[in-house]
Amino acid sequence: MIDLMGIINLNEAEEHLGELSRSRSLASIPFAGRYRLIDFVLSNMVNSEISNVGIFIQHKYRSLVDHLRSGKDWDLARKRDGLFVLPPAYTRTPMQVHRGDVDNLYSNLDYLYQSRQKYVIIAGANIVSNMDYRGILEYHKNTQADITVLYTKANCGTHDCVRSNILGLGPEGRVLTISEFKDTGGYQNMSIDMFIMKKDLLIELVNQCIARGDYDFVKHCIIKNVKRLKVYGYHHPGYVARISSLQSYFQHSMELLNPHIWKELFFKSGLIYTKVKDEAPAKYMHETEVTNSLIASGCYVEGKVENSILFRGVKVHKGAYIKNSVIMQKGNIGPGVILENVICDKDVHITSNKQLKGEYSYPLVIKKGRVI
C-alpha cells in the first residue's frame, strides 16, 4: 500500500477550448479516440497504487459524473477509500460569487481530515501523460522537501505555453521562483501543476489562504510560499501534453499519430482506463483506405481516412475523405464528404458531398450533435 492519496482539482481555464468546452468541463473533453482528459491523471494515480482519489469539481459536471459513475472502470469502486466526487458547497448567503478552487478545498476539508494517507498529490486534468507517481513520492521523501512540483522541459517555440507557470531552478532542483510564462520561446521548465506534499501541509495552506482572503490554489497557496517553504522540482522526462487551448488540443491530438508517442502514452507504466462501451471491433470494407490514423472500436470505415483520429462508433461512408481531422464518438460522415483540419464533436452528422476545411493552426470545430 502506498501512503499517498490523490486530489484532482478541476480549476483549469477552459474558455480557450471554445466549442469543445461549451457543455462540459475541461476534464471531460474527449481525447485520443476513446478517452476523456481526466482518464490520464486518474489512471496514472490508480496505476501508482493510489486507492483514494478525490475529484474537486466546479461546474458543468453532468458529463463528468456520467463518465465516472461509481469509479468501477478505474477499479475505484471500493469499500475502503475509492473515488470521491466533491462538488462545491452551497453557502447560505444568496448570490455569493464562487471565487476559486481554495473555497472548494476548504468546504471539503472533512474529506481531507478523514483520509488516512499521510501524503497527497494534487493535480489537474489538463495534462496528458503516462507517469508513475511512486518514484516521485520516493524522490519527495529523499529530498525532505515540503512541496515537490512536477515539471517538464517544454518547447515553447513550437507548443502553447501561454498561461503556464515556469520554474526558476536553483542547485539540486530547488525551486527558487515560479512565474507565469512570458513570451519567450525555446525550452522552458514548465510546471505541470502537480504537487506532492504532506496532507497536513495542504490543510495548513488551505486554512492560511482562507484566513487571508486568498482563493487561487496555485497562485496563493503555492507560489506565495516558494520563499518560505522548501520547494523542489521533479523533472518528468516522458511525453507530456498540456491541453490549454483549441490549438494545443489539435496539435497534441495529431502527435498521437507518432507510434512512439502512442506506445509511451498508452502502455509505458500502466494502461489508461476509461468508461467501457462494449463496442464491436472496428470494421474495414473492400474500398477502405486508412493511413497514419487512430481508429477506435465500433468504427465502420468505407471511405478514405488520412492523418486522423476516429473515436468510438464513427461511420465513414463510401467516397468520403477525412484528412488531418478528429471525429468524436458516433460521428456520421456521409458519402462524398471531404473534411480537412476539422474537429467534429460528438454525434455530428455531415450529410453527403459537403466539403469543410479548417486550417492546421485554426481547426474548424463542429458543435456537438450538429447536422450539416
Add this chain to the structure above:
Amino acid sequence: MHKKACVAMLLAGGQGSRLGILTQKLAKPAVPFGGKYRIIDFPLSNCNNSGIDTVGVLTQYKPLALNSYIGIGSAWDLDRMNGGVFVLPPYVKEQGGEWYKGTADAICQNSNFIDRFNPETVLILSGDHIYKMDYSLMLEFHQKQQADATIAVIEVPFDEASRFGIMNTDKEQRIIDFEEKPAEPKSNLASMGIYIFSWPVLKKYLFEDELNQSSTHDFGHDIIPKMLADKRNLRAYSFRGYWKDVGTVESYWQANMDLLGERPELNLYDSKWRIYSSNSPRPPHYTSTTAKITNSIIAEGCLILGEVENSILFPDVYVGPGAKVKNSIIMSGAHIEDHVVTDKAIIGRKTVLKQGTVIAAKKLDGQQKIVVLDIDMIIPPHTTIEASLSCSPPEDALCKREE
C-alpha cells in the same frame, strides 16, 4: 431468495475436441471469437438482453480460463444482488462425487441450485453457438402453448439435415417425432440445442432418468424421446436469423469470416442488442502510412504496418512492414514480424512469427486447409509451415520460454 420466472442453465463443460488445437488448453465456450469476444459472450449477452438475470454455468473441462473470464459476471451485467451468474462445477457429495455424465445429469446434479429460485421454467443453453436470440419471446411462446417443453428449431438445408437432431411437427408446432441425426430426414427443422422446460416436469424426468442404468443422461437422446413417448406437450419454436455451430475448425473459421463484408447476417454493431464482453483497456489501433487494410475487423491496441485482407485481428496484434495477413484469424497479442505471410491461418494468442515466415497450407484441387498455430509459440525466421502445429512446454523448441 426471490422467486424467478426463469433460470438459465448454460452447458459449458464440453471439450469441443473437434476444434483441435483451439480447445487443447481451454474449454470451448472460452474460445475467442470475432476479434474481441469469446463464444460464451453470445448466450450470456442474449440472457442479459432478454431480461434473464439468473444463469448457472456448468463447467467441467479445463475450466481455468472460463472461470476467470466469467468472474462475478459484471461484463454482462450479471453481478446481481438477487440472481446473477453462478459457476457450477461437479462436486463431491456424501456418497462420493461424480463428473457430469451427460447434459441431463449435469442439470440433475444441480437441481438444488435451481430449486433455490423456485422457477416456473428452466432455459437450457449451450456454449457452442454464435447467434443473437431473444429468449423472452421463446418463453412467451412456451407459456402461451402451456407446453411442458419448448425446443428452438431452425430451418437447415435438407442435404445437411442429417447432421442435426430433426423435429417433425404438426400444424400447431407440436412435436410429433424427434430423430437424432436421421439418415433420411422427414423435415428440415433442426434443434438448436436450446430448450425451455417447465421445471416441475423436467425435475420429475431428470430424477427418473438418473435411476435408469442404460441411459446416456442426454437431453436429445434420453429426456426428449421419453417425454415424447409419454405424449407430453412438446412444442417447436421457430427461430429465424443467424445461427452457427462452431464445433469444427472449418465452421469456426467460416463463422468468423461471416462477420466480414457488407451487411453480414450477424450484426455486431446493433446498439439495441449489444454483445457484451470483458473489455480490456486498450487505445484505438494505429494504422501507419505503409499499412493497407481491406475487408477486415481490427480490435483495439493493434499496431498495423503491413497488409491485412479478409482477416480478423484481436487486440494488441502487431503486423510488421511488408507482412501480408490474408483470410486469417489472429488472436490477441500475436506478433507478426516483417515480410511474414499468413493465408487461411489461425494464429494463437501471443504467438510470435519471426520475419519472413510463411504460414499457409498448399492448395490441392482449389481447396486449402486451415492452418492452426497454438498459443505462445515462437516460429523461427523464414520457416514455412503448411500444417497445424501445437506446442507442449517446456522441452518444445517452438514454445516461448519463460524469461
